[in-house]
Amino acid sequence: MSAPSGPLGVLAARLPGRADTPAARVVPPTGFTAQLTVFTAAAMSFLAVFAIAMALAAGQLADRWQAALSQSATIRVSxxxxxxxxxxxxxxxxxxxxxxxxxxxxxxxxxxxxxxxxxxxxxxxxxxxxxxxxxxxxxxxxxxxxxxxxxxxxxxxxGAVLDDHARWRRPLVAAAERLRAVSLVALVLIALVLAAMVTLAAQAALAANGQVIRVLRLVGAEDRFISAAFVRRFTARALAGSLAGTLAGLGAVALMPRAAADVGLLAGLGLSGSAWLWPLVVPAAAAALAYAATRVAAARTLRRTP
Amino acid sequence: MIGFSSAGFGYAGARPLLTGLDLALPAGSFHFLTGPSGAGKTTFLKLCYGELVATEGGVTLFGTDVRQMDRDGIAAARRRIGVVHQDCQFLDHLTLTENVTLPLTVAGRPVPERDLADLMAWVGLTDHADARPPELSGGERQRAALARAVITAPDLILADEPTGNVDWEMAVRLLELLVDLNRMGKAVLIATHDLNLIRASKSQVSARLLRIRDRQVQAAGAEL
Structure with missing residues (x-):
C-alpha cells in the first residue's frame, strides 16, 4: 500500500515510528527557521481564531438586528x-x-x-x-x-407618521456587515502573512542547505524527494505551531467575559454551539498553506540546482 | 554508456574550456584522465554525469542525449553512475552508514544489511559505521565515498582526484578497490594528475589513458 501524499502524508510521516526515517533525516535540523515557523504559525493561528470569532459574531449581530428591527414599526400621531x-x-x-x-x-x-x-x-x-x-x-x-x-x-x-426603523436599522446592519467583511479580510491577510513567513523560512533553510541539496542530486535524488524532505518538515512545524496557537486562541475566546444580551454590540462576541468547530479549520489550513508555500520555494530553489 | 560527439563546454562569454570531444566510455572499460590543474578534468566528469550540459556537440548518457533528459531523467542516470569526489561531499549530520546508503535512501530502495556489512568490510570501515564524517581521516573518508558510489551497483564509477588527500599507501589501496570494481564489470574513469598512480595501475589493469591538452581530450598512452 502506498503512503498517502500531500499534507496527510506529511502528517503520517510525523507519526511515531515514521518521523525518524532516513528519508526524513536527510535535511539537517535548522533551529532558528524551525522556531520561526512554529512561532509564526502559532501567532497567526491565535489571531485567526479571533478573526473567525469576530466574523461569526458580526454576522450574528447583523442577522439579529435585521430580524429584530424588521419585525416592528412605530406610528407617531401628532x-x-x-x-x-x-x-x-x-x-x-x-x-x-x-x-x-x-x-x-x-x-x-x-x-x-x-x-x-x-x-x-x-x-x-x-x-x-x-x-x-x-x-x-x-x-x-x-x-x-x-x-x-x-x-x-x-x-x-x-398627523400620523410611520417609522419602520429602516432609517437607523440600515447603518447598524451595514456596520455589522462591514465588521464581518473586515474580519474576513483580516483572515485572508493572516493567511498571506503565514504563507509569506513560511516561504521566507523555507527559502532560508533551502539556501542554508545548498550543499545538502547538491549532494542529494549527485547521488540521484529526484526533485520530489528533496522537496518532500523540506515540505515534510515545514508542514509539520506549521501544523504544530498552529495547533498550539489555535488552542490558545480558543482558550482566550472562552475566557472572554459574557455580556448580557441587552448590551447590544458586546452580546455574542464569543463562540457558541457549532461555531466552536470553525477554528478547528485553522491548523489544517495552516498546514496546507505551509505545504504549498514550501513546495513553491523548494521548486524555485531546485530549478537553480544542476 | 557515455558518448561524446564533437562535444565541448564553455561558460557564457568565455572561451570554451573543452572542445571537439569525440570519445566513448564503454561498459567494463578502465580509463585514467590526466592533465594539469585547471585543464578541465572536473568539467569533463561533470559532463559525464549531467551536472553540466555540453554547449557544443552532444553528450549521451546510456544512449540518451543529455539535452533530451528532464531533471528526473538526469537523476535516474546518476543512480547508474557512482561519483567519488576529492572532497567526498558527505552530509555531516548523518552517520557514515547513512551517508553510504544515501543513494538507496533517495531511490526508495531498502538497505540490504548483509550487503552493507560486506561493503563496509570491503572498504575497511566496519568499525566506523556510526561515526560522523568529520570524525574520519582523509583516507577513511575517501573509502567511504567509494562505498557510497558503489552501493547501488552502478554501471560506471567516476572518481575525481580520489587520492588527492591521502598518502601513497592509501592511494594504492583505493586504486586496488577501483580495480576490483572494474573486474566486477564496472566501467571506471579516474581523473588524476598523479602519474605515479597511473604507473602503479599498469600491473593490475589494462587502462586507457586520456589527457586533456589544448582543450581537447587525447589518447595519451604512449607518452606515459
Whole structure:
C-alpha cells in the first residue's frame, strides 16, 4: 500500500515510528527557521481564531438586528389636542385592515413615562404634556407595504407618521456587515502573512542547505524527494505551531467575559454551539498553506540546482 | 554508456574550456584522465554525469542525449553512475552508514544489511559505521565515498582526484578497490594528475589513458 501524499502524508510521516526515517533525516535540523515557523504559525493561528470569532459574531449581530428591527414599526400621531384621539383611533382602524400587520397597540402613559424617564426622570406628568401618541406595530412574517400604509395614513390621519426603523436599522446592519467583511479580510491577510513567513523560512533553510541539496542530486535524488524532505518538515512545524496557537486562541475566546444580551454590540462576541468547530479549520489550513508555500520555494530553489 | 560527439563546454562569454570531444566510455572499460590543474578534468566528469550540459556537440548518457533528459531523467542516470569526489561531499549530520546508503535512501530502495556489512568490510570501515564524517581521516573518508558510489551497483564509477588527500599507501589501496570494481564489470574513469598512480595501475589493469591538452581530450598512452 502506498503512503498517502500531500499534507496527510506529511502528517503520517510525523507519526511515531515514521518521523525518524532516513528519508526524513536527510535535511539537517535548522533551529532558528524551525522556531520561526512554529512561532509564526502559532501567532497567526491565535489571531485567526479571533478573526473567525469576530466574523461569526458580526454576522450574528447583523442577522439579529435585521430580524429584530424588521419585525416592528412605530406610528407617531401628532395632532391638536381635540383631534389626537380621533386620529389615533383612525390609525388603529387602518392597521386592522392592513395586510402584513400582526398586531397594533397604543402605548399607555406608563410606557410613555418609561421611555422618557432616561431624559426627564420618573416623575414626569405625561398626561399634562402635549406628547404625541405612539402605536407599536408588530409585523407578520411577510411584513406590510410601508409606502402603501403611509399613503393610507396620510388620507385617514394626517398627523400620523410611520417609522419602520429602516432609517437607523440600515447603518447598524451595514456596520455589522462591514465588521464581518473586515474580519474576513483580516483572515485572508493572516493567511498571506503565514504563507509569506513560511516561504521566507523555507527559502532560508533551502539556501542554508545548498550543499545538502547538491549532494542529494549527485547521488540521484529526484526533485520530489528533496522537496518532500523540506515540505515534510515545514508542514509539520506549521501544523504544530498552529495547533498550539489555535488552542490558545480558543482558550482566550472562552475566557472572554459574557455580556448580557441587552448590551447590544458586546452580546455574542464569543463562540457558541457549532461555531466552536470553525477554528478547528485553522491548523489544517495552516498546514496546507505551509505545504504549498514550501513546495513553491523548494521548486524555485531546485530549478537553480544542476 | 557515455558518448561524446564533437562535444565541448564553455561558460557564457568565455572561451570554451573543452572542445571537439569525440570519445566513448564503454561498459567494463578502465580509463585514467590526466592533465594539469585547471585543464578541465572536473568539467569533463561533470559532463559525464549531467551536472553540466555540453554547449557544443552532444553528450549521451546510456544512449540518451543529455539535452533530451528532464531533471528526473538526469537523476535516474546518476543512480547508474557512482561519483567519488576529492572532497567526498558527505552530509555531516548523518552517520557514515547513512551517508553510504544515501543513494538507496533517495531511490526508495531498502538497505540490504548483509550487503552493507560486506561493503563496509570491503572498504575497511566496519568499525566506523556510526561515526560522523568529520570524525574520519582523509583516507577513511575517501573509502567511504567509494562505498557510497558503489552501493547501488552502478554501471560506471567516476572518481575525481580520489587520492588527492591521502598518502601513497592509501592511494594504492583505493586504486586496488577501483580495480576490483572494474573486474566486477564496472566501467571506471579516474581523473588524476598523479602519474605515479597511473604507473602503479599498469600491473593490475589494462587502462586507457586520456589527457586533456589544448582543450581537447587525447589518447595519451604512449607518452606515459
Amino acid at each position: 395632532a391638536p389636542a381635540d383631534q389626537i384621539e380621533a386620529q389615533t383611533a383612525a390609525v388603529l382602524r387602518v392597521l386592522e385592515t392592513t395586510p402584513g400587520v400582526g398586531a397594533a397597540r397604543r402605548l399607555d402613559d406608563n410606557e410613555m413615562r418609561g421611555l422618557l424617564a432616561p431624559w426627564f426622570g420618573t416623575d414626569l406628568p405625561v398626561e399634562a404634556l402635549p406628547l404625541p401618541r405612539l402605536i407599536e406595530v408588530t409585523e407578520t412574517g411577510a411584513g406590510f407595504d410601508a409606502e402603501g400604509l403611509r399613503l393610507r395614513l396620510a388620507a385617514e390621519a394626517p
